Amino acid sequence: xxxxxxxxxxxxxxxxxxxxxxxxxxxxxxxxxxxxxxxxxxxxxxxxxxxxxxxxxxxxxxxxxxxxxxxxxxxxxxxxxxxxxxxxxxxxxxxxxxxxxxxxxxxxxxxxxxxxxxxxxxxxxxxxxxxxxxxxxxxxxxxxxxxxxxxxxxxxxxxxxxxxxxxxxxxxxxxxxxxxxxxxxxxxxxxxxxxxxxxxxxxxxxxxxxxxxxxxxxxxxxxxxxxxxxxxxxxxxxxxxxxxxxxxxxxxxxxxxxxxxxxxxxxxxxxxxxxxxxxxxxxxxxxxxxxxxxxxxxxxxxxxxxxxxxxxxxxxxxxxxxxxxxxxxxxxxxxxxxxxxxxxxxxxxxxxxxxxxxxxxxxxxxxxxxxxxxxxxxxxxxxxxxxxxxxxxxxxxxxxxxxxxxxxxxxxxxxxxxxxxxxxxxxxxxxxxxxxxxxxxxxxxxxxxxxxxxxxxxxxxxxxxxxxxxxxxxxxxxxxxxxxxxxxxxx
Numbered sequence: 007x008x009x010x011x012x013x014x015x016x017x018x019x020x021x022x023x024x025x026x027x028x029x030x031x032x033x034x035x036x037x038x039x040x041x042x043x044x045x046x047x048x049x050x051x052x053x054x055x056x057x058x059x060x061x062x063x064x065x066x067x068x069x070x071x072x073x074x075x076x077x078x079x080x081x082x083x084x085x086x087x088x089x090x091x092x093x094x095x096x097x098x099x100x101x102x103x104x105x106x107x108x109x110x111x112x113x114x115x116x117x118x119x120x121x122x123x124x125x126x127x128x129x130x131x132x133x134x135x136x137x138x139x140x141x142x143x144x145x146x147x148x149x150x151x152x153x154x155x156x157x158x159x160x161x162x163x164x165x166x167x168x169x170x171x172x173x174x175x176x177x178x179x180x181x182x183x184x185x186x187x188x189x190x191x192x193x194x195x196x197x198x199x200x201x202x203x204x205x206x207x208x209x210x211x212x213x214x215x216x217x218x219x220x221x222x223x224x225x226x227x228x229x230x231x232x233x234x235x236x237x238x239x240x241x242x243x244x245x246x247x248x249x250x251x252x253x254x255x256x257x258x259x260x261x262x263x264x265x266x267x268x269x270x271x272x273x274x275x276x277x278x279x280x281x282x283x284x285x286x287x288x289x290x291x292x293x294x295x296x297x298x299x300x301x302x303x304x305x306x307x308x309x310x311x312x313x314x315x316x317x318x319x320x321x322x323x324x325x326x327x328x329x330x331x332x333x334x335x336x337x338x339x340x341x342x343x344x345x346x347x348x349x350x351x352x353x354x355x356x357x358x359x360x361x362x363x364x365x366x367x368x369x370x371x372x373x374x375x376x377x378x379x380x381x382x383x384x385x386x387x388x389x390x391x392x393x394x395x396x397x398x399x400x401x402x403x404x405x406x407x408x409x410x411x412x413x414x415x416x417x418x419x420x421x422x423x424x425x426x427x428x429x430x431x432x433x434x435x436x437x438x439x440x441x442x443x444x445x446x447x448x449x450x451x452x453x454x455x456x457x458x459x460x461x462x463x464x465x466x467x468x469x470x471x472x473x474x475x476x477x478x479x480x481x482x483x484x485x486x487x488x489x490x491x492x493x494x495x496x497x
Contacts, residue, residue: 007306010051016082017041020090021061033087034059036113040157049167066098074103081105081173086135092142105173105473106150110136111157172469175327180209182279188287190313196453197314199403212315221290224268235263245371262385266298280308280318285379294379296358296386303361316401317455324457333460334363350440358386360430366392374428391432398456409477411452412467437483446481446490
């Protein structure tokens with residue numbers, strides 16, 4: 007993935023010529039100072055680029071058109087320093103193809119009670135200038151983020167930083183290629199969806215590829231490259247005795263390495279950002295990709311099992327949004343419950359493919375039987391997820407629209423050891439509680455596959471959903487079933 011600081015968010019300040027040249031010069035100086043300080047903040051991962059003040063319809067149209075064409079620009083931040091008559095913005099906003107954040111601030115934080123005069127008032131007109139701008143955005147149906155507060159306040163900077171992360175995730179999805187090896191798991195409903203509509207609304211393209219092409223890439227892997235990757239496994243992880251250099255299953259580890267190298271080559275050559283596979287389509291592969299998928303996810307690829315391209319694309323978007331933040335992001339599935347009435351929990355896992363970016367400890371490389379897929383035992387990384395706050399996120403196709411579901415959860419350490427569970431896992435308590443969260447999720451028609459992240463928060467996903475035009479439903483500490491059902495009925 008690209009470093010986030012290679013992307014730009016353009017800082018565009020609106021005004022008008024009514025105030026005279028000297029006033030506009032001062033306005034632009036203020037804008038430059040704000041852009042500089044925002045750009046220096048560690049909370050904002052992209053570069054904030056100051057653009058010359060705009061005070062005419064032509065200037066606004068030009069900079070919006072330029073932003074839409076610039077591949078490094080992920081969005082624009084507008085600030086109405088003074089009063090900028092909103093009809094000037096109509097043509098520009100109509101051609102804008104990038105996300106918009108409306109920073110509703112003013113240069114001076116405080117009113118200077120004893121000295122305030124009309125010069126101060128004219129230099130601090132955001133209070134009504136921002137409302138004029140907001141009106142035209144609403145009238146034009148412009149989806150945007152509104153951030154209110156002084157530009158030096160930590161909360162304001164944090165909000166802006168979160169928005170830029172979502173903007174980068176959205177930018178990355180535009181034109182992204184998602185590879186499918188095999189189809190969806192047969193007879194499963196929730197992993198299906200309208201790939202054409204997804205490309206229209208969400209920007210990424212989903213296409214199928216013959217497993218034979220992947221097998222050819224795997225078969226083309228050299229022994230030298232295999233040896234090198236196996237050594238990397240030995241160096242980076244705790245390798246079980248059976249898979250160690252003198253272990254009786256060492257060749258299975260080499261097979262897994264060949265799959266990883268072949269899969270990586272295929273994805274790199276096709277410039278893919280995410281992929282799916284399914285255990286029902288494995289002809290030519292000796293084992294279901296386990297450690298290969300886990301390590302590719304750890305390197306930033308999106309993935310979901312059983313042909314679930316919506317979740318694969320979402321995992322990729324969330325990984326991009328989370329770049330540089332503490333905590334990992336992984337494909338996930340609600341697998342089984344702990345229905346203790348005093349301490350109910352969910353155990354999340356999958357057959358093999360949980361990303362080690364969420365691991366609390368050094369993963370163990372192990373080999374265990376897999377009763378489905380009719381292939382040799384697959385190699386996988388096994389670990390516990392680190393305790394802490396997290397979100398489980400899903401996108402579903404409702405037939406006439408896409409919906410995003412978010413459940414805030416708290417990951418906990420297992421109360422006992424799990425010596426016989428041969429998969430990576432995460433144990434969590436859904437907010438507000440298992441009964442309410444699960445009822446709400448099921449009423450919403452939410453899928454069993456999710457993108458799980460300990461790096462992102464609900465607001466990151468809210469920003470992304472706004473950019474994508476997705477319905478958003480959040481299940482959190484404030485959720486009740488009655489209110490949630492009412493929200494569903496209003497849609």
